Amino acid sequence: MFKLVLLALADLSAGEQAVRLAGSLAALHCAGFAVQHVSGPLGQEGGCVLHLPGEIELAAQRTEVEALCRVAMPPGLTADVVQSAGFVHVEVLKTARLLGPDLLVLGGLEEAERCRRELSGSASAAALLIAAAAPCPVLVVPAGAVLPSVPFGRVLAATDLSDSAEAVLGVAACLAAREGAALRAFHALPLASSAGPDLARGLARARDRLAYLGRGLAVPDPLDTAVREGDPAVEILKDARESRADVLVLAPERYGQDASVPGRVLADARCLVLFVGPKALAWQARQSTTPAAAKG
Secondary structure (H helix, E strand, O other): OOOEEEEEEOOHHHOHHHHHHHHHHHHHOOOEEEEEEEEOOOEEOOOOOEEOOOHHHHHHHHHHHHHHHHHHOOOOOOOEEEEEEOOHHHHHHHHHHHHOOOEEEEOOOHHHHHHHHHHHOOOOOHHHHHHHHOOOOEEEOOOOOOOOOOOOOEEEEEOOOOOOHHHHHHHHHHHHHHHOOEEEEEEEEOOOOOOOHHHHHHHHHHHHHHHHHOOOOOOOOOOEEEEEEOOHHHHHHHHHHHOOOOEEEEOOOOEOOEOOHHHHHHHHOOOEEEEOOOOOHHHHHHHHOOHHHHHO
16 A cells, blocks of 8 residues: 655654554555654744754754664664754655655654744644645644554544545545455534434435445445534544544545634544545545555
8 A cells, every 4th residue: 555654753752653653554565664854943043044953963863863763663674764954844745745655654743843833923733734735645643642553443534525525535445445444434514503304314414425425435335434413523533532443534624614623633633643635635546546456
């Protein structure tokens, strides 16, 4: 499924579990493995001029990254190390476009995120900025996540039933099939002013739509689906907990008309979150045309 896994780190003290996860995925899929460490700006020197680490600092940090990889990577796996400095979302996207990974893993970004927000004035999460523009799916290791074993056992796809929902569900199905995992499709119906028969009809239509989107996927028939009414972020997180999902798959831009949902889900997730942005859907199309994907 993956030919090259790229792991992006900023805070090395919090990066060991991300290295273990990304390295295990690379080893499982016999993929190449690259680790990028991004050193955030040290400060701002008037105007928009950023004070970045010098060559001595970067060399010392590279040595730390290499030592971390030796400790946390699976035996026999090697990693290419990329060292860069700047805002994490800018540097990671540069490297992703250059290397063309099939999976981008983000972990240990908390310190860089605080620095970026202070210096740039942006309130958007770096992980969402990266996922929205990345050329491949982006797997985020939230700070409070409990890492599952690899391969994954349960994949949950949260869809808003929009035009892109089928493609997002396709990525989740491809991941589940290759990992030998169970797949569940979930939709949260936003709180409605109506109740009774209208609500029942809305829930039934959503269930039918999920079943339709699941047609032709390499998953057990019928597809395991669930629909609930409520705040989408709350209901998605609740279903992820109750279904004990290892990975939660969703789009990074918005859920229906609510652009806040992906960020709120990411902030409180206790499982891995796989974001599938617009440019990453081309990855899903490539996967669906490979002989291995055709076998399911």
